[in-house]
Amino acid sequence: MDTSNVNELEQLGSFEISDQMLKLAQKNQRKNIFLNAGRGNPNWINKKARLAFNRLVEFGVQESERTLSQADLVGCPEKEGILKRFKHFLTAETETDHFLLEILDYTDGLKIDNEDLVKELIDGVLGNNYPVPSRVLKNSELILNQYLESTLYNGTKLADQTQIFPTEGGTAAIVYIFQSLKANKLIQPGDRIAINTPIFTPYLQIPELADYELVEVDLHSTEENHWDLLPEEIDRLNDAKVKALFIVNPSNPGSKALNSNALAAIREVVQKNPDLMIITDDVYGTFVEDFQTIYAVAPYNTLLVYSFSKLFGATGWRLGLIAAHKDNVFDRLIRQLPEKERAQLIKRYDLVVLEPEKLPFIERMVADSRSIGLYHTAGLSTPQQIMEVLFALTHLLAGDSDPYIETSRAIIAERYKELFAALQLPTDDGKENSKYYTLVNIYQLAEERYGKEFRHYLATHFEYMDFLKTLAEKEGVVLIDAVGFGAIAGELRVSEANLPAEDYRLIGHEILKVLKEYHDEFLAK
Ligand SMILES: *Cc1c(COP(=O)(O)O)cnc(C)c1O
Numbered sequence: 001m002d003t004s005n006v007n008e009l010e011q012l013g014s015f016e017i018s019d020q021m022l023k024l025a026q027k028n029q030r031k032n033i034f035l036n037a038g039r040g041n042p043n044w045i046n047k048k049a050r051l052a053f054n055r056l057v058e059f060g061v062q063e064s065e066r067t068l069s070q071a072d073l074v075g076c077p078e079k080e081g082i083l084k085r086f087k088h089f090l091t092a093e094t095e096t097d098h099f100l101l102e103i104l105d106y107t108d109g110l111k112i113d114n115e116d117l118v119k120e121l122i123d124g125v126l127g128n129n130y131p132v133p134s135r136v137l138k139n140s141e142l143i144l145n146q147y148l149e150s151t152l153y154n155g156t157k158l159a160d161q162t163q164i165f166p167t168e169g170g171t172a173a174i175v176y177i178f179q180s181l182k183a184n185k186l187i188q189p190g191d192r193i194a195i196n197t198p199i200f201t202p203y204l205q206i207p208e209l210a211d212y213e214l215v216e217v218d219l220h221s222t223e224e225n226h227w228d229l230l231p232e233e234i235d236r237l238n239d240a241k242v243k244a245l246f247i248v249n250p251s252n253p254g255s256k257a258l259n260s261n262a263l264a265a266i267r268e269v270v271q272k273n274p275d276l277m278i279i280t281d282d283v284y285g286t287f288v289e290d291f292q293t294i295y296a297v298a299p300y301n302t303l304l305v306y307s308f309s310k311l312f313g314a315t316g317w318r319l320g321l322i323a324a325h326k327d328n329v330f331d332r333l334i335r336q337l338p339e340k341e342r343a344q345l346i347k348r349y350d351l352v353v354l355e356p357e358k359l360p361f362i363e364r365m366v367a368d369s370r371s372i373g374l375y376h377t378a379g380l381s382t383p384q385q386i387m388e389v390l391f392a393l394t395h396l397l398a399g400d401s402d403p404y405i406e407t408s409r410a411i412i413a414e415r416y417k418e419l420f421a422a423l424q425l426p427t428d429d430g431k432e433n434s435k436y437y438t439l440v441n442i443y444q445l446a447e448e449r450y451g452k453e454f455r456h457y458l459a460t461h462f463e464y465m466d467f468l469k470t471l472a473e474k475e476g477v478v479l480i481d482a483v484g485f486g487a488i489a490g491e492l493r494v495s496e497a498n499l500p501a502e503d504y505r506l507i508g509h510e511i512l513k514v515l516k517e518y519h520d521e522f523l524a525k
Helices: 014-026 048-069 082-089 093-110 113-128 138-152 169-183 204-209 231-237 262-272 329-335 341-349 361-369 381-396 403-423 442-450 452-462 465-475 500-524
Strands: 162-168 194-198 213-220 242-248 278-282 303-308 319-325 436-443 491-496
Touching: 014 278, 014 465, 048 082, 048 093, 048 113, 048 162, 048 381, 082 093, 082 113, 093 113, 113 138, 113 361, 113 381, 138 303, 162 169, 162 361, 162 381, 169 278, 169 319, 169 361, 194 204, 194 231, 204 213, 204 242, 213 319, 231 242, 231 262, 231 341, 242 381, 278 329, 303 329, 319 361, 319 381, 329 341, 329 361, 381 403, 403 436, 403 500, 436 442, 442 452, 442 500, 452 500, 465 500
Parallel strands: 194 213, 194 242, 242 278, 278 303
Antiparallel strands: 162 319, 303 319, 436 491
16 A cells, blocks of 8 residues: 555554554654554553462462373362362462462452362363353352452442453454344344444444444544533433444543543433443543443443453453343343244254243353354353453452552553643543543644644645654654544544653654644745
8 A cells, every 4th residue: 555645544444544654653754763652552561460370370280280190291180179289389478379378368258169269260270171151150250240340330339240251352342242232133234323432443333334234323522521421412312212322431532431420311311211222341441540330320221341451461361351230121122022033033042052032141142252053162261261360359459549550540640741741731630531542633733832824724735644644754653543433633542551651752742843844834835
């Protein structure tokens, strides 16, 4: 592709444009260091859980040798006495062993049978059995439920009423949800679904695909309203024709979490439109203090998507999950389908279960994730499930003021501050701002610094992508075009996730430098 042509670029998705920008930036004209603030991949990782995982593998191998040991071929762990041997193995002299011992105290408090738990953890990390039950390992679900309650519900107690399906990242969670909503006739071509734009691109792209043919109802947030979703936008859901709401909260790229007014509005909406299906993607929830998910205020109507990728720096592990209330609208809507469609669904699932009509929606997602026929070998790999559990436990043992979470927030807040200082713009320090991403509006910046006439010149003489491209080509700075997310032309997304704080100051300066060069050209004309 010829990247000199911005018109062609505008045909691509935001992340594909970014790949093109990377190439330009790496050989930038000024020979600046190349700064990629495009992607949301964090540049930190959680150490504690990874070391604990390693230690479990060591113990697991030792346990396996007990039953059979012929060179590299060893047996499988036995449950009998495993707890005692595990405690004996742990020395408590290292932080990692101390953490593992603390886990046992904590799970004792949850009334988990620790012998059973240790066997689950050890078999899990070794990966010596198919995931059974396929949806989620038994004790793992209990622990993950505690994690979700502690980080996302803000005091609402739902841990013992929630079912979890761990998935290959939030990405697979999204795919499985769309797939099963369609397969179970809960969304059909022509249905209206609401989306809070600007939004993470897949939520815009998937519904438009020929497979789904959904009609989007755009609940728009704007910069003037600090990217808040206003109650009057939420009121548009009071319409039985709107079948579903897909929402990212805190939003990406707006980075704002719903405040208590918005959550109250949602609570009212599901009373007036009780069939509304809500899918909330709370991947950034832990970056907001006192965050509360929609699932906590409307559990009956909501599926929750979570990912360990961002907080724990674990994008390569592919760790996410779907959570659903035991009593939910998805199951009810399936029961209420017309006779003919119910019969089709019975036929669809009776290959793998005895009472297909009673199969809950969450189990249908598990079955659908493996094209039904392979339901018995479905489920997230057990090492991945245990990694999720260990990440969750780092938080559960740290308690409400988890220093790891505090540090992750402080890091992105510092980067945000540096960027805004360099851009000479006021910061938004409201509690709901996760600061994980920032949207910079080039046209607005142009007007603020050089006046309306220059803004007009910039908007009419150049394609909106021109600035992004010049920034990459000349300065070596890569940002993401937010038009692909449903933002207006001129909005660029800066990710605060993946560069050291001082680089954000540089990025701010380089944005202003490029703007000044456009302005010099404008003056010369
Ligand atoms: C990063 C991101 C995801 C993807 O999470 P993975 O677990 O890495 O697949 C999902 N939703 C949103 C809004 C994201 O920003």
